[in-house]
Amino acid sequence: MRSSTSYNLWLIAPAALMVGLFFLYPLFFSLYSAITTDEGGLTLAHLEKAFELYSNDILFTIIIVLASVVLLAILSISIAALITLSPFRSIVSLLGFIYRIPLFIPFIVTAQMMRTFLAKNGLMNNAFIASGMLTPLETVSFLGWSGIIIVFVWKQLAFCTLLITGAMAALDESQIRAARNLGASRLRILFQIMLPQITPTIGVAMILSTVTIMSVLSVPLMIGTGTPTMIATDMAFRINSYGDYHVANALGLVSYLICAGLAWFYLRQSLKDKGAI
Amino acid sequence: MLTKTKIIALASIGLTQFSGYVHADTRLNVVSAGGQNMVDYVKTYLAPKFEASHPGVKVNIVGTGPGDAGSHKILEKLSAQKNSGLENWDVDVAVVHQKIGGEMVTDGLLAKYRSDIKTGTLVTRDSAENALGVNVNGYVMPMFHSQTAIAYNSDFIKTPPKSYDELVKWTQDNPKAFGYNGIKNGMSGVSFVTGWIYAYGTEAATLSSTPYNKDIATSWDKAFSELKAFNKNITFTPGNAGTLDMLNRGEIFMGPVWVDMFYSWKDQGKIPPSMKLSLIAPGMPGQPMYYVTPAKAENAQLAREFIEMATSPDVQAEGIVKRFNWYPGIDAQHVQGNLDKATWAKLFAEITPSDLSQYGKSFPIAPYFDDIKEGYERKVSN
Amino acid sequence: MRNTMKHQLSLLTLCQSNKIRPSFWIQCVFILLFAFALFGPITNLLIWTVAETWYFPHALPSEWGLNIGTKSLILTVMSQAP
Numbered sequence: 001m002r003s004s005t006s007y008n009l010w011l012i013a014p015a016a017l018m019v020g021l022f023f024l025y026p027l028f029f030s031l032y033s034a035i036t037t038d039e040g041g042l043t044l045a046h047l048e049k050a051f052e053l054y055s056n057d058i059l060f061t062i063i064i065v066l067a068s069v070v071l072l073a074i075l076s077i078s079i080a081a082l083i084t085l086s087p088f089r090s091i092v093s094l095l096g097f098i099y100r101i102p103l104f105i106p107f108i109v110t111a112q113m114m115r116t117f118l119a120k121n122g123l124m125n126n127a128f129i130a131s132g133m134l135t136p137l138e139t140v141s142f143l144g145w146s147g148i149i150i151v152f153v154w155k156q157l158a159f160c161t162l163l164i165t166g167a168m169a170a171l172d173e174s175q176i177r178a179a180r181n182l183g184a185s186r187l188r189i190l191f192q193i194m195l196p197q198i199t200p201t202i203g204v205a206m207i208l209s210t211v212t213i214m215s216v217l218s219v220p221l222m223i224g225t226g227t228p229t230m231i232a233t234d235m236a237f238r239i240n241s242y243g244d245y246h247v248a249n250a251l252g253l254v255s256y257l258i259c260a261g262l263a264w265f266y267l268r269q270s271l272k273d274k275g276a277i
Numbered sequence: 278m279l280t281k282t283k284i285i286a287l288a289s290i291g292l293t294q295f296s297g298y299v300h301a302d303t304r305l306n307v308v309s310a311g312g313q314n315m316v317d318y319v320k321t322y323l324a325p326k327f328e329a330s331h332p333g334v335k336v337n338i339v340g341t342g343p344g345d346a347g348s349h350k351i352l353e354k355l356s357a358q359k360n361s362g363l364e365n366w367d368v369d370v371a372v373v374h375q376k377i378g379g380e381m382v383t384d385g386l387l388a389k390y391r392s393d394i395k396t397g398t399l400v401t402r403d404s405a406e407n408a409l410g411v412n413v414n415g416y417v418m419p420m421f422h423s424q425t426a427i428a429y430n431s432d433f434i435k436t437p438p439k440s441y442d443e444l445v446k447w448t449q450d451n452p453k454a455f456g457y458n459g460i461k462n463g464m465s466g467v468s469f470v471t472g473w474i475y476a477y478g479t480e481a482a483t484l485s486s487t488p489y490n491k492d493i494a495t496s497w498d499k500a501f502s503e504l505k506a507f508n509k510n511i512t513f514t515p516g517n518a519g520t521l522d523m524l525n526r527g528e529i530f531m532g533p534v535w536v537d538m539f540y541s542w543k544d545q546g547k548i549p550p551s552m553k554l555s556l557i558a559p560g561m562p563g564q565p566m567y568y569v570t571p572a573k574a575e576n577a578q579l580a581r582e583f584i585e586m587a588t589s590p591d592v593q594a595e596g597i598v599k600r601f602n603w604y605p606g607i608d609a610q611h612v613q614g615n616l617d618k619a620t621w622a623k624l625f626a627e628i629t630p631s632d633l634s635q636y637g638k639s640f641p642i643a644p645y646f647d648d649i650k651e652g653y654e655r656k657v658s659n
Numbered sequence: 660m661r662n663t664m665k666h667q668l669s670l671l672t673l674c675q676s677n678k679i680r681p682s683f684w685i686q687c688v689f690i691l692l693f694a695f696a697l698f699g700p701i702t703n704l705l706i707w708t709v710a711e712t713w714y715f716p717h718a719l720p721s722e723w724g725l726n727i728g729t730k731s732l733i734l735t736v737m738s739q740a741p
Binding site for chain 2: 052053056115116119120121122141143144221222223224225227228229233234236237239240241242243
């Protein structure tokens with residue numbers, strides 16, 4: 001028995017070592033660096049500086065994340081519901097095929113193609129002009145905050161829809177059948193039977209998307225227009241242009257806190273749903 | 278036990294295999310900071326040329342990424358090797374930015390090699406001796422000079438602004454038609470802002486030389502508040518390439534760009550032929566990239582030969598000027614003889630050599646540079 | 660896996676039992692819009708891969724080709740020169 005325990009410990013040791021070395025150590029090191037001076041004393045100066053210079057950007061990041069996540073939730077649930085519930089199988093199978101495409105396109109490629117697509121005289125506006133829906137004077141550029149949201153939603157939609165469709169397909173059909181027999185409309189089935197059961201999956205999809213959105217640097221760099229910008233850009237800027245790891249780490253701490261806040265909110269909700277609180 | 282022996286045996290076989298491969302020929306390790314185009318330049322142009330003239334030598338090129346951050350990685354690598362007391366450092370030739378080149382000299386990481394190579398006498402420019410206040414005489418050879426300038430669409434703008442004052446007036450008459458990328462999305466915007474401080478804060482000569490006086494930065498409040506007002510009349514672009522992109526699509530009609538990127542895009546048809554350049558008074562900054570070789574480079578002699586080849590007039594003419602549209606690193610008159618008239622005329626048509634010497638400024642020394650960027654973050658964009 | 664398929668099939672029969680189909684066109688429009696949003700940017704990227712010269716005010720490239728030298732767009736974007 002005893003030897004088997006130590007044997008098991010040896011089995012997990014490589015994985016634990018990997019996690020410790022490449023995840024926990026950098027994490028705690030960056031947290032440590034955010035609140036200490038070069039000499040090792042505790043200080044809040046870096047955090048103060050981060051807030052003094054970048055409070056607008058922090059707010060901007062939160063708004064971008066929230067807007068993207070809300071749009072993502074609405075769109076991915078609609079598509080997943082359409083795929084699961086629609087009676088028109090042929091168009092739905094087409095939809096089921098095409099929505100996955102962005103999964104295979106990296107963020108930087110997405111950003112690059114959106115940059116010339118969404119611009120004032122980009123392909124999108126050109127297409128609108130050619131089809132007579134807009135005149136050249138009415139066109140607007142989507143580069144900036146709206147473009148950033150569009151790119152994030154475009155890219156993450158496939159991932160969220162994939163998760164949510166999977167969860168919907170795994171639901172117990174007898175409930176849906178019963179509701180149907182009792183005359184419930186599809187919308188009602190969606191909102192009253194299906195959604196309540198897949199909230200955990202939606203939560204996971206949204207939190208993973210949040211973390212991705214916070215971490216992507218190429219999109220705000222290529223689609224955003226300087227000020228305000230997202231935290232990731234500011235962190236890169238602090239390092240690239242001042243070699244200032246402290247304030248960059250302080251900004252990192254702020255992003256951890258934003259993600260942690262969302263995760264906490266989600267955990268609390270899901271525990272509440274289970275009746276634990 | 279048996280397993281252990283097997284593993285050791287396997288490992289040693291692996292090692293001999295590996296070391297055998299490494300010693301098959303001499304590897305010259307070239308590490309380059311800067312954009313992908315610079316890595317491409319060494320990889321596709323310099324390396325084959327050098328390998329052809331040095332049989333048995335293989336040039337191994339590694340890029341460390343754009344901007345000072347890329348150079349900083351090289352600095353960190355070298356100082357780590359120095360601190361650990363290694364006899365042979367695994368970097369033979371490095372291409373670094375001006376600011377970091379100076380720091381490397383201060384830290385004693387570089388070899389003083391310019392007098393060892395024949396092309397060493399072809400450089401007389403100030404930036405080969407003084408890197409933002411640090412004396413680098415002998416330690417560096419400029420690879421090329423890069424310059425920022427204002428690009429404009431000559432179909433729509435017949436008389437481009439000649440100075441920052443005229444530009445401000447122009448943006449008031451044509452709101453949103455001028456665009457730049459702030460200071461976080463690329464150096465062309467930083468350069469424009471630095472030029473602004475040269476114009477309305479403190480002159481370039483003071484800021485580009487030591488000693489540092491921290492009181493100077495406090496006198497820039499007015500310049501920054503004017504810049505904030507100026508920013509209301511302009512369009513922000515996403516990055517160096519973003520500015521060119523928006524010029525291309527007619528979304529802005531004027532904006533600061535890197536001269537070499539501008540010409541490359543123009544050559545490739547990514548911006549219309551009607552785009553032209555203007556270097557405005559009192560000047561905008563540019564910078565050289567340096568070839569350096571570490572103090573304890575493994576292949577010190579080969580490294581010198583490599584740099585000598587890379588700074589020879591014909592390579593500078595064909596590679597730097599003709600292919601990549603950079604301004605030559607060595608003095609222009611040595612390159613002129615190796616170039617056809619058309620190429621020469623193209624490089625100096627819109628920005629004449631006299632404009633360049635008059636308005637081509639250096640970047641400020643590091644502490645002033647940080648003051649400018651932080652001042653911008655604090656007072657303009659916040 | 661098999662269960663899921665069976666389940667989807669039964670969901671299908673379930674749904675097909677519905678006689679009223681007013682939402683067919685709404686769904687079509689939704690999918691069309693979605694496809695436009697999805698393929699628009701991709702088309703843009705694909706056009707760039709075969710464009711040699713493309714500048715304002717041309718709605719489409721004025722010169723087509725496959726010259727590899729001009730195809731390093733993403734690299735150009737990433738290089739914050741120099």
